[in-house]
Amino acid sequence: MGETRLKRELGLLQATMMGIGGAICAGVFVTLGYAATLAGTALIIAMILCGIINLFTMLSYAELGAALPSAGGEYTFAKASFGGFPSFATGWFEWLSNMFYAAFSAVGFAYLVSYVIPAVNVPLVAVATVAVFVAVNTKGVKETGLIQTVLVVILLGILVAFITYGFLTSQGSGSFELTSPGGFLGVLKASSFIFVVYLGGEAIAVAQAEIKDPCKTIPRAILLSCLALIVLYTTIAFVVFKIVQPTDLAGKESPLAYVAQQFMGPVGVAMVTVAGIIASLTSVNTSIMAHSRVAYALARDGYFPSSFFKLHPRFSTPHLAILFGSVLTAVCAATGIVNFLTYATDFGFIIGFVLVNLSLIKLRVDKPNLTRPFKVPFFPLTPLLGIVTSLMLIFFLDPGTLFIGAQLFLLGLVVYYVRMVERSRICQAVGGMNLGISAFSALVAWLVMSGSLPMALSEGVMWMVFGFAVFVAVVFLIAGLLNVAGSSER
């Protein structure tokens, strides 16, 4: 269908850069300090461990991406293996987490700019950044890929310069010894904390409908970006501990800039800040591309409004899906609530990892004859390890993450039923809920006025709550009656 209208314009280089750029976000510039206090110099082991955990799941992405190269990434895999609500839930979380990730990166970019120019308005810069990348993504995937490649090459150039200079310099503590103050548990804790620096590489799979020669390019790009990230992060960690002690990094807002200051002076700080800014921009670019392709795929299958499936007549990009998702991204970015965005992003990505591995196992069992240009080695051990290690990360996350995840899941459930279930049944259900809320609001109003509510509210607030509760009770009563009457007419 419309799938063929998306142009295959991304080669191996651009796809690999999409993966690397999606993963290297501002996180690597700020998380090293706290992680070093947990794992000491053994942070290097944590970096490798995270890379291996990431690799387990990325191998699944490589196999499924090459076997099912249509738009939507995880959603497409879950649809082929499970269908129904599980596939919708996968797409839903993927769509939301990419939007939150774009907002998180835009806010990160704005904060980095504010270090250089303190007078800038952070939410405004974040929203403007989203707007710029909406224009780039609407213009065409070729332009998106080109900008991504240029930005990532500059970013890698700066990081390689940092690493090379770090290896060559005679400055620093000299001897290097692997030690962890918290033992192996400390390494595990640090791993769960810094795992975020590997997230985002799966954007390659989301854009798979626009990758040339997908059977070969997708697995190669995914594996190349994965290995490049392991080498890059490990060598950065090595240089950091060659120059300073882990304890020196405690409480530093930008540990990498602090290290650069030690052996490169102000030039080093400027370089690292520019690198952080570019890293944030590449993440915004990748995530806008990713969330729009997921919305496009969800619209293709009737879960999202059909307008998201429309392509721009001139640029062949899903411009309405880009625009709608980016408006939500801009709203999130304007709030600047970084903690919420971090939690929501982490949860969505980790759930996506689990579902991709499950999809791989189910498809191997259900469709053994599916053409697979690339196969995950050591099946089923590798995807099982991918599931176990991803679930392990959930246990180390903040409890707030699980709570926000549960809310997003509920919201997804509502959207799914609104789209899929017969309208008269939805009207009945919503009508019933409206009448229930009306009764509950009336009860709250009565409790407030009788002073039975166990809350110490001021008189002004009490009147406001009373007025609001009465208003809600009346509106929801009328709405409930209209819903129920409408459903019985059908």
Next chain:
Amino acid sequence: MGKARKALSKLVGGIQCGLGGIVAVLALLVYASLAVREALAIASEEVYLYIFAFMVFSAISIASGSILIWEGNEEA
């Protein structure tokens, strides 16, 4: 559906969507602002419960409002 009922559906639907939006913003404020929590006498351990309740209310309100507006705009 009569004209009056269509108009009522659109009006009530619009109010419900507005209420849903306001409560979603309130949920965000409860999460982010200590002053709002204090004004509403919300203890810190109850914050997530309130946010959850507000988000559920907001989702139902917007869903119901959208359905009513849709019905109000439908051709007879």
